Amino acid sequence: GNSVTQMEGPVTLSEEAFLTINCTYTATGYPSLFWYVQYPGEGLQLLLKATKADDKGSNKGFEATYRKETTSFHLEKGSVQVSDSAVYFCAPPPMDSNYQLIWGAGTKLIIKP
């Protein structure tokens, strides 16, 4: 089955810094990944999905790239803003008969002005 390892947080950056959050999983199927974001006090929102090797998903300035050699996805943003402060979760698509997503532990991002 799948297991997910996500970069530990918190990650603290200054505004306009470059962001990378890593997520690695052992896939038993076709490599793809969903990134979700949870802003303080809110539910989760789908940020973007990345599918296929070398195919970047993108949304709100974020991009997700899959690295086939390490079976890892990287969530990146060139210039972060204070409003990006949130917890970011990665999850591969459901692969078993239980249809459940296996979530990473989440990476808390803190952006300082």
Place this chain on the structure above:
Amino acid sequence: ETGVTQSPTHLIKTRGQQVTLRCSSQSGHNTVSWYQQALGQGPQFIFQYYREEENGRGNFPPRFSGLQFPNYSSELNVNALELDDSALYLCASSPGVSTGELFFGEGSRLTVL
């Protein structure tokens, strides 16, 4: 297009009591999943309903039960509440069972005293 709505947003119960949480799925979605999210943790899958039938369940005891109605809205029931049941309960709807693209509500914050 109406998003996923959950009620109540906050509630306080005592040990041994029972609680019912409600969720209205997004228009056009026939699948609802429920997650438990403890403070500072990632979501834990409770179960999923597809066309009024439970078709996937996580590692939760039978006192966690649910229903899905013909309009695809759903309820989560928890009997014999324990202190550890204190958490944010998230409902997510999706257009199918095997997609990882979930649309979450804002959650119901349950506190058990």
